[in-house]
Amino acid sequence: MVQVRVAGVALDxxxxxxxxxxxxxxxxxxxRLLPIWIGPMEATSIMVAIEGAETPRPLTHDLLRTTLETLGASVDKVEVTRIDDGTFYAEIIVTAGGAVHSIDARPSDAVALASRTDAPIFVADEVLAEAGVEDVITEAEAEADVEEFSKFIEQVDPDDFKE
Structure with missing residues (x-):
């Protein structure tokens, strides 16, 4: 396993x-970078956590964090464990009541939760070798993508998150 960080959230x-x-x-x-395609709501949730932005109501990942904390559980780490036919799989490793639990999750949800709990993120060596790409994005381009997405977040209406 290789420990990773969120280098950015962008649009392809x-x-x-x-x-x-x-x-x-x-x-x-x-x-090398590991690109994982995710949904727009998950992208927003990850960026909200990374930016430390306030939302008028808790997003789903905030609710999950609060639930775990209320139950006395902690997120130890998240792991992107495998890729199968282009689909990535992840696990959230949680300690609760003295026992360690591994919870199956989508990578986007695992990363969104890790971003809120400061849990480390790991990727299996095999996943990085198979799906990783050479980092050809300059730091300026990555910062521009983050800035563009931050502007998007500032313009989002809370009603956009209602079901």
Missing amino acids: NTGQHVILLQPMDAVPGDS
């Missing part, structure tokens, strides 16, 4: 959201 050339995970010891432009 088709307008799909993608989260970019990068090894902790990597140098931007000189490493």
